[in-house]
Amino acid sequence: MQSRNKILDDMSQLMTNAMGVAQGAKTEADNALKGMMDRWLADRDFVTRDEFEAVRLMAQKAREENEALKTRLDALEAKKKPAAKRS
Numbered sequence: 001m002q003s004r005n006k007i008l009d010d011m012s013q014l015m016t017n018a019m020g021v022a023q024g025a026k027t028e029a030d031n032a033l034k035g036m037m038d039r040w041l042a043d044r045d046f047v048t049r050d051e052f053e054a055v056r057l058m059a060q061k062a063r064e065e066n067e068a069l070k071t072r073l074d075a076l077e078a079k080k081k082p083a084a085k086r087s
Helices: 002-043 049-086
Strands: none
Touching: none
């Protein structure tokens, strides 16, 4: 009876070790795939989400400033037209 428990213990230990190896292989494969994807993306000159958001905010601010300047310029031109007619 004791030899039977020994066999089951050995089988259990073997399965536990196999699961550990499989988990390690999965982690290594995940890391390798992530590294390959990072290199592929870097080679394509893609931007990160943070970089994209920063540029988007800069463009939005520039558009708002352009609109404010256009409004100001229109007001100045409207003010200048009556003075030009008097001359």
